[in-house]
């Protein structure tokens with residue numbers, strides 16, 4: 003049984019559905035990458051999984067239980083975490099407070115998790131008392147990921163973690179993602195740097211018009227000439 | 237949609253007849269005139285909020301300005317003032333005002349001679365302070381002198397219809413200034429800013445005894461149509477004279493409303509209205525389409541305020557008294573919001589229906605509550621618990637409560653109003 | 664020296680008292696705006712209502728024969744605050760929550776809050792008429808006088824017990840709020856939600872709980888402010904209706920959504936009002952022999968009748984000069 007299972011999901015923002023039958027399944031050991039053209043519904047898929055978009059048909063299960071249309075404050079304690087594409091830090095709060103907010107649903111002592119996050123992103127330790135709004139784009143992305151990790155998720159959802167970052171930072175963020183995955187957190191991410199991301203993905207999904215076009219391992223998708231031609235820019 | 241509107245209009249008409257049956261024809265004629273004056277003002281708010289999406293919590297200020305205008309134009313001349321030094325002193329105050337204005341404008345333009353930044357800001361602040369001192373140095377003695385000699389400036393003794401028109405003009409002037417200051421603000425800020433400005437207007441008109449007699453009030457203000465006394469002088473029985481005089485006033489008012497309504501409807505159906513809707517519904521897109529959003533919004537704000545000014549003038553001339561101390565945000569700002577929301581923002585027919593319906597509700601809440609309290613009181617006396625004290629004064633407070641209940645219910649269950657806006661799909 | 668004492672009494676003490684009231688009210692307004700994104704117009708009437716709750720409790724306490732050295736109205740304040748909190752939660756549940764659930768725009772909630780204003784006003788007037796009431800019918804209002812003959816003044820510095828209590832309440836409330844917002848989990852969650860409500864939801868923060876906590880704080884502070892104001896002056900149905908506008912001015916001047924800004928804005932407006940109507944000629948009189956000009960009898964910046972307009976003038980200036988407030992406020 004996969005950790006997360008999205009089955010024939012249809013849904014949207016109230017008007018015509020944006021998702022028209024999306025299927026995704028991921029193990030906890032996987033790094034899943036969703037690619038596709040702009041407006042394909044990639045972000046919407048993550049939001050549907052995280053209860054931010056209404057699912058009108060189909061089902062989503064997580065760790066064996068049904069979570070279709072469950073809300074974030076129920077999902078986070080179950081082990082699901084989400085880093086949105088934009089506005090993903092509390093700009094007026096310090097780095098450490100941002101991380102604490104990620105642990106809001108936890109009732110236990112989260113200091114070891116905090117140390118773990120600082121370990122992973124040493125600059126955050128350095129800037130722990132600085133306001134998140136004063137950080138650079140790459141550092142903010144680290145705060146956002148750190149915040150999401152504070153709830154000790156089993157599956158981390160990332161929406162374009164590399165968007166707007168310089169190539170050096172893109173590489174660094176990807177390395178961290180792999181490291182997070184190695185420590186036992188499943189990853190499901192949307193990426194524009196498709197080729198680069200698929201290279202380390204164990205599962206790849208190509209979405210277009212709210213539907214799966216291709217599904218396979220990362221390597222398979224890169225190798226597929228059709229995918230390469232239509233979605234990876236030749 | 238039209239059927240729904242017609243049914244509702246018949247319903248309100250039936251309500252008015254029912255009220256007339258219980259309260260008498262004289263009372264209902266009074267009620268009708270007042271409710272249509274309110275309808276004119278509600279129409280103004282509908283233009284601002286329904287068409288333009290502009291929040292105005294300062295309606296009271298425009299009503300006061302309109303009321304002052306009609307008082308000034310139609311009240312008889314005060315010879316004592318005109319024969320005193322007063323006009324001269326006011327003239328000097330006006331000059332001082334202009335000098336102050338020039339000073340401020342000059343300071344603002346300092347950047348043209350190369351003075352910019354902090355220096356210019358300091359100059360502007362100093363100019364404001366100087367202008368304020370110069371103006372106060374002239375207006376204060378003038379005000380004191382006028383109040384001592386002749387009391388106040390009196391009126392011009394012209395026809396009240398001119399006063400209504402002047403109410404519109406004066407309101408337009410105020411709206412221009414308010415709009416220039418506040419229209420760029422977000423809705424919440426605009427709400428507070430407009431309510432603040434209307435409070436400033438109230439404080440000014442209430443305390444400028446030389447101009448408005450302040451809390452001493454001005455009366456009697458004449459009607460544009462024959463007064464009951466005039467009809468009585470012509471031999472009409474007293475009871476009839478009130479009804480016919482009010483009907484005469486009502487006819488005059490309805491003509492004014494019909495003309496305005498026709499013009500507003502036409503404007504709204506035309507390109508101007510389409511542009512307004514585009515701006516209201518999609519600020520950003522409309523701006524990028526190259527439409528001058530700010531000027532259009534200023535236009536719509538001024539237009540709505542003109543109607544409020546005229547309505548304020550109508551109310552004062554009908555009531556025959558100008559009492560700046562009697563204006564309250566509940567009766568003179570919020571009630572219009574209830575009217576427009578209940579009637580249907582963005583629909584003029586809805587605004588008028590809402591105005592008449594809410595005004596009637598407002599008026600009858602008092603006697604109805606009195607009846608209810610009497611019944612409860614009698615019951616309680618029978619039970620040996622004693623009577624409810626001060627039923628009359630308590631019942632009149634129920635109006636405010638009923639208004640609150642009506643608006644909250646409307647927002648919850650009929651947010652688009654009784655006669656909703658007709659959304660025309662433009663190609 | 665008497666002139667200086669007069670200045671202290673008229674400007675410093677009055678300004679502090681007025682500023683405290685404005686600050687207490689503005690904190691509530693700004694918190695509600697930060698979390699729920701609408702201008703809560705009914706806040707002034709929640710203050711008045713709090714005052715009346717305390718008044719009824721004080722009557723009850725007096726009739727039970729409870730007599731203490733501190734004003735009874737102040738003694739019952741904690742209980743009144745609890746009741747006010749439940750009413751505030753009820754108002755949210757009954758009037759605002761359904762609109763939020765429908766996804767209504769903030770402006771709809773603003774209009775709804777006008778409806779709530781009218782309902783509360785109507786109810787208060789229904790039960791209490793339009794008369795004014797005093798908390799001190801059965802006990803004296805204590806007046807403190809600090810003798811200043813040491814510096815050569817014949818007049819004392821004067822303030823009343825309610826005024827002192829009001830300043831204490833404000834200081835305690837501000838400190839408590841500060842620690843709550845910076846140290847507690849829920850307080851930080853509140854700041855998080857004010858900063859970025861969507862992200863707060865995504866983080867698993869129980870936003871419904873935060874909304875409730877907001878009403879708890881706002882309701883309690885409104886009750887405290889209303890009661891303290893009523894103790895200082897007297898209790899009337901329109902007690903706070905006139906004061907709600909300077910309170911909004913204070914919140915906007917401080918930057919809507921900024922708690923510390925609201926406090927600063929409250930005192931700024933409070934002092935501006937008292938200083939604007941103060942007759943500065945009094946302070947110049949001791950120097951009349953050395954000054955080259957004759958001191959006018961009245962040197963107030965604005966006549967007393969225009970005291971309330973001072974707040975609006977400041978408001979308009981701030982809106983023009985820095986629309987998001989002195990401490991950059993929220994802008995959505």
Ligand SMILES: Nc1ncnc2c1ncn2[C@@H]1O[C@H](COP(=O)(O)OP(=O)(O)OP(=O)(O)O)[C@@H](O)[C@H]1O
Nearest residue numbers: 015020038039040041042043044045046047087192
């Ligand atoms: N909040 C919203 N309300 C209504 N429609 C939305 C909303 N967000 C997105 N959409 C629509 O849903 C569709 C899919 O959007 P989505 O953000 O999922 O695309 P995406 O695949 O993530 O694209 P991108 O690569 O640009 O991020 C688009 O047509 C978009 O216009």
Ligand SMILES: [Mg+2]
Nearest residue numbers: 044045046087
């Ligand atoms: Mg996206």
